[in-house]
Amino acid sequence: GEDVEQSLFLSVREGDSSVINCTYTDSSSTYLYWYKQEPGAGLQLLTYIFSNMDMKQDQRLTVLLNKKDKHLSLRIADTQTGDSAIYFCAEKLQNTDKLIFGTGTRLQVFP
């Protein structure tokens, strides 16, 4: 079945690294995505990773994928107050064009 799970809340100090975790159940996922949602705003695509990769780095963002454990993580280096938002992971299944989203992790950055 299709199920994507995330922890609900993460609080970090400004300047520290944040790690947001996600687990998924469907092994046929082809791509996995991280989206950011700020209050009252739409979803912003941050990055994505192909299922045959295990790591992708994009400036302050590092995505790690453990396909065996079906575990995805997003690391934000040098977290800033502007990073405060809800972060969603999403998977795209094989032979489909729809995304299955997790419930989102609310990241709060304090000074």
Added chain:
Amino acid sequence: GAGVSQTPSNKVTEKGKYVELRCDPISGHTALYWYRQSLGQGPEFLIYFQGTGAADDSGLPNDRFFAVRPEGSVSTLKIQRTERGDSAVYLCASSSGTGAGNTIYFGEGSWLTVV
């Protein structure tokens, strides 16, 4: 347009009424998606169009929900006999293709409240 545009941004309606939500995708984007996001939840897939046709409508919850895209650009999500449980943010998204590497751009959503 510059981004995905959705109207209205907010809609309050009475239970039992009919509602239409409109989506203007990014110009030239052939793929268009509707998602629904309830409070405290992630977006849930409703329907996906490739051009004018609905390629996948498996997420529509029941026959009160219907969506069209008659000219392959603007789409309208239609909800009949609204119920309080339909209250949510309805998100529209578009992309230039369906390959996994094609970025899906989301609009800011239409907040629907059924009272």
